[in-house]
Amino acid sequence: MKIGIVGYKGRMGKEIKDLFEEKNHEFVWGYDKDGEYFQEKPQLIIDFSLPEVFEKTEDYVKKFKVPLIIGTTGLQDEQIEALKTLSKDVPVVQSYNFSIGIQLFLKMADLLKDKIYGWDVEIVETHHRFKKDKPSGTAKMIKESLDKDVPISSLRLGNVAGDHVLYMANLGEVLSISHRALSRRAFAEGVLKSAEFVINKKNGYFTFTDVI
Ligand SMILES: NC(=O)C1=CN([C@@H]2O[C@H](COP(=O)(O)OP(=O)(O)OC[C@H]3O[C@@H](n4cnc5c(N)ncnc54)[C@H](O)[C@@H]3O)[C@@H](O)[C@H]2O)C=CC1
Numbered sequence: 001m002k003i004g005i006v007g008y009k010g011r012m013g014k015e016i017k018d019l020f021e022e023k024n025h026e027f028v029w030g031y032d033k034d035g036e037y038f039q040e041k042p043q044l045i046i047d048f049s050l051p052e053v054f055e056k057t058e059d060y061v062k063k064f065k066v067p068l069i070i071g072t073t074g075l076q077d078e079q080i081e082a083l084k085t086l087s088k089d090v091p092v093v094q095s096y097n098f099s100i101g102i103q104l105f106l107k108m109a110d111l112l113k114d115k116i117y118g119w120d121v122e123i124v125e126t127h128h129r130f131k132k133d134k135p136s137g138t139a140k141m142i143k144e145s146l147d148k149d150v151p152i153s154s155l156r157l158g159n160v161a162g163d164h165v166l167y168m169a170n171l172g173e174v175l176s177i178s179h180r181a182l183s184r185r186a187f188a189e190g191v192l193k194s195a196e197f198v199i200n201k202k203n204g205y206f207t208f209t210d211v212i
């Protein structure tokens with residue numbers, strides 16, 4: 001595959017570029033703060049940047065008419081709507097977490113959500129000090145999967161790649177589900193799976209749940 005990355009100079013951008021190149025795919029196009037890198041037209045675009053870059057990504061996806069995989073967090077509702085509109089013309093995969101472990105976490109949360117009536121439920125997420133958004137996109141996905149208003153606590157500590165814990169307690173016991181990304185590689189692997197999934201699709205809106 002010949003890939004393009006929005007945010008290619010960032011932490012995730014570099015991890016994704018490295019992984020794809022290790023697997024003999026080619027990085028041919030990029031967009032970052034200092035503009036465009038152009039070698040040739042990409043076959044798909046991957047966006048790990050910031051919500052304020054979204055419109056630029058949208059323009060490039062329309063211009064190249066290629067699939068989009070987007071992991072940028074903190075998107076506004078209107079931007080998610082815009083992705084759904086875009087997906088009528090090109091395939092789109094959107095997720096706030098591309099790790100397999102978080103997919104399993106969401107399945108466990110779904111299994112438990114009807115069985116913890118009256119329990120205290122809280123989410124704690126911990127990330128590196130450079131993270132711009134709070135709470136994390138993953139914490140928002142976990143909360144959404146529970147169908148109820150659950151408090152989220154956010155810690156910003158050192159270089160933590162991404163920890164999420166769902167605590168559930170009654171007066172006699174505490175149950176928790178926890179996930180720790182040991183590095184950004186786990187997310188990049190999910191992006192590669194998504195690229196293989198989406199590359200030959202014509203259009204449609206997908207999440208990482210659809211991919212695995
Ligand atoms: N969905 C997932 O599995 C994951 C999502 N993320 C999300 O990915 C995004 C990026 O995370 P990191 O790589 O850690 O951040 P980062 O700050 O290292 O990288 C962001 C990149 O976007 C570029 N950028 C910022 N403003 C720009 C502008 N106006 N125009 C063009 N480029 C611009 C920066 O120069 C930088 O290279 C965040 O939203 C983060 O929450 C991060 C890890 C996993």
Ligand SMILES: O=C(O)C1=N[C@H](C(=O)O)C[C@H](O)C1
Pocket residue numbers: 073096097127131132135136137138139161162163
């Ligand atoms: O910014 C990060 O680093 C991460 N962001 C995502 C989020 O906001 O949930 C996913 C992951 O936890 C790392």
